[in-house]
Amino acid sequence: MKYNEYKQLDYAGLAEEVRAYWKENRIFEKSVETRAGQPTFVFYEGPPSANGAPGIHHVMARAVKDIFCRYKTLQGFQVQRKGGWDTHGLPIELQVEKELGITKEDIGKTISVEEYNARCRETVMRFKDQWDDLTERMGYWVDLNNPYITFENEYIESNWALLKKLYDKGYLYKGYTIQPFSPAAGTGLSSHELNQPGTYRNVKDTSIVAQFKIIHNQKSTFLFEGDMENYFLAWTTTPWTLPANTALAVGKNIKYVQVQTYNPYLFTPITVILAKDLLGKYFSPKAAELDVDDYKAGDKLIPFKVIGEFTGEELAGIQYEQLMPYVQPDPEKPAFRVIIGDFVTTEDGTGIVHISPTFGADDFRVAAQNNIPPLLVTDENGKPSPLVNRQGRFVKEVTDFAGMPVKNYDGLDENAADYKSTDVLIAIKLKEEGKAFKVEKYEHSYPHCWRTDKPVLYYPLDSWFIKTTAVKARLIELNKTINWKPESTGSGRFGNWLENLVDWNLSRSRYWGTPLPIWRTEEGDEEICIGSVKELDREIERAIAAGVMTENPLRKAAGASTKPTAPQEDESLLDKAEDLVKSLVGADDENAQFQLPDFDYKGFDLHRPYVDNIVLVSKSGKPMRRELDLIDVWFDSGAMPYAQWHYPFENKDIFNANFPADFIAEGVDQTRGWFFTLHALAVMLEDSVAFKNVIANGLVLDKNGNKMSKRLGNAIDPFETIGRFGPDATRWYMIVNAPPWDNLKFNLDGVTEIQRRFFGTLQNTYSFFALYANLDGFTLGGEEIPVAQRTESDRWIISRLNTLVKEVAGFYDDYDPTKAARAIQEFVADELSNWYVRLNRKRFWKGEVNQDKTAAYQTLYTCLETVAKLASPIAPFYMDRLFLDLNRVSGRSKSESIHLELFPQVQQDLIDTDLEQRMQLAQNVSSLVHSLRKKHTIKVRQPLSRILVPILDEKMKTQLQGVEDLILSEVNVKNLEYLEDTTGILVKKIKPNFKRLGQVFGPKLKLVAAQIQQMGQEDIAKMEREGFFEIALGEDETTVLSREDVEIMSEDIPGWLVASEGALTVALDVNITEELKQEGIARELVNRLQNLRKDSGLEVQDKIRVILQEGNAEVAAAVQSFGQYISEEVQALELNLVPTIAEADATVLDMDGFTLPVRIEVAR
């Protein structure tokens, strides 16, 4: 049997063949099955959404996942990889709306929720085929046949079970927060929506510095002197929030001043309080000269005088008059006071911040902390509501502005001469009342609704929350046990996020997602959280009994309200189910007694609108309706460790064996997404981490470092790339180029380079092996020659190989695939191909198979096979082919694929560091000799007599002796001489050892260094001889330097050609004797004849006869002396000199200075 030889390798085609082979032989399945019973390595697949086409960045992310799953499989672990699909959420809704040309307002009007959701369900898997195709083509091994899908009833039911568990622990509550809200669209906006391009725009708004009149009482009396109009100045860019003001915030340690001055619009004398740092913003330095008492109404320059200074702390608690008294707050609570706010700065404004708890997130928080009430009115439904309604208009209680939109929601022309925004009207009113200190246009960035283009308001909205803050300390503690790659993402981005944790806002006002399983009475005084379909069924039956519902949708669709009780196996299932329900909802008697039907999960739908139609009955007999919210889709993905197995309803064992994950990987943008929700749920539900190791990978940018986007046309099509370069080069490039957590600048030229440089070199090496192994009929079937009996270079490459195995395993274990790939690549290119193979070429093609030749084959085979294994996690297709090509002939392994093999074990005893050093020395010496030859244009084919190496110590000598032959043959020199006593022969150079001397002499180092550099040859020799040297240090101080304080290097050997690198120096004798010259000509002749053989199309193994024309004395002499050598090299059976060769038969060789007619013929 022969090794496969390839004329020209088509990497993409090869991958397709291997893919077909894997499929046909179920290699992936076997890679899991054959590890049954072995320790497991748990991997979680972060579910992608299939509603868009996959991009090149997905190849990157999935390559990272795949690499470690394959690596762990090679190490003998069983690695199950369940695929999954993220199917809920806003992007899908948006896509459907776009396709149908509708907006959210149409839902329930022009399209039913039912139709809408049906459409979402269909859309979400639209690109599944493309995804599956890419997954296979790029070689990402994941189970696509049994994926978890987040919209399935079982998945939702698991979510409900988890929510119920959180509910029972008291972690689920209803509250309200200030959220971005679009009155024009009538909906709250997610941060995702707010991050759409173009939402933040620079707009010019009317800003007001308002005057809040201080109430003179005991608390504030220190601010008053006689009869004064005393005000706080507070700045706002949203004047429409002023009617809702209930507090002012100051910075605790900020310095404030009281200033005597005049109102710039009414010219009345006042005093105002503002931050000292901001004084210059409102008062001109020119006015400081003026006397405050000289002011006349209407003067441009308003004088001022600082009459007091206080800290924020001193101002806290002072009361002021309500600025715009339309609505009164809860009289029980202390409104209109100064409070301390940690967010107050003196960056802009006045250092005093106006607080309206209903219209700002900070305001809301700080008000709650200080028991400051919001301003609320009662709406037409009798519910409390803020002063601005959901249409963005003032409620009727704000009489002057009732019905007016707080932003331009009527689409009026803002450039019209008579246009006055509500903010402007408020400003005018405050000016007239003497409550405005400054009004001006202010340009700032303000968010707009991406759909309606109208400004967003921060507005109080009802929400359900998960009280993650309750377990904050534990979240932080457990996070410290997670191995983050890179570490900074865990401690920095993720760690900080945990430190500043707020409760998880779970609510989404949407249609396509997991419904919140909470039913409430209208008054909200009774509620139930449903934790399973069976529990829901029970409650429905109860509701039917109470007459609140007429039929049970869970049973109706299944076609039978009570399925006939099935025989035994169902019985046990039933028991099991009941146990589970008990464990979930608590084992109350009622539950235990309830007859549970066996459900057909395909027979109903837990989505809206179906669940919304279910009305349950409360303990006191009142109807309960579902809270209309859906839950955050991030809950879906964070719940995947449980819900992917329909846990806790099924697969308890599987879940237990697969929690937590050993490894996950996803984009760094998931830090607050999937990484967080996984972590939060695991800590709250299981008091555990969800994953032990995580790679947060960076982005894939275009070659110029710009974000890829379809719009810019710089997006790389993954199918095209893989189709052109094959998956292996694509993956290798992505991994080797930058660590996964750095952004990758993706350049197709880089992939080409990898293909040439790495795969090309490796393939060349294999081809070389295959070519000669086939010629020799070598199959590797025989006995392994003990490594100790192989040549120096064999033992060297095997030593390097084992070092490589050790390194690569270490890098993989450290989740650093880039370093692994770089180490492998360097080994293949520099050591295996450019050194080992180059030096040993002759052993492969010369002579008959003997022990030396066999050793060479075996060594190279081992290298190729081991490299294939090391690299197989990253380049799975090519390496499998390489492995199979080798193994098919050698039969060394019974595995059908490299991916069923075990990772190579380091053979520590084969690592010989001395030998590795030795070879390094050989490479360095050779490199220096080559460079000398080059400098003096002496061809490598011209043999030279000797090189001279000054040796530094005994070790170096032994080391060099070990590689002497190798060096000599590599550089074509006859002898290597060692120079031991170098005094007088070598010109030396001395250099201070800065690291050592710096520590001793510190500031005097410069002095010492100068002295050392002035040392002459005599001084250096003295130092070497005696081991120390005395130098002057300043006036009359001296110091003694030891040998370790300096580095001494040889620089030159007079009369020789010398080159040096570091401490290594090489001298070359370039005298060419007559004999050397003859040998040089012999070699030239060999070279020309070899070329001639090749040009004549002879096969490698053909034997020839050579006829040379007489006439050149040098040639004659060379043939005389080196005839046998020449014949051997060119495989000539005869080598003859003849007087003349007929011109027609002759080839004239150009011998660099003369010509030589020659004829060769095949000897058969």
Added chain:
RNA sequence: GGGCUUGUAGCUCAGGUGGUUAGAGCGCUACACUGAUAAUGUAGAGGUCCGUGGUUCGAGUCCACGCAGGCCCA
């Protein structure tokens, strides 16, 4: 605006705990080699180590402040 992160040759990247001449590969130029040959070897050109200050005898490396790109969050 805040957090994290990146910035070293034309390009892609290395440069433990500070040590004086900052490296590699690719690309470019020149030469060599020619039984691995769409390979290979040798040499050369190419650097304000993003900027500015600071610490230090000494800073690509440590500190501060900036600038530019990226991500996340406001």
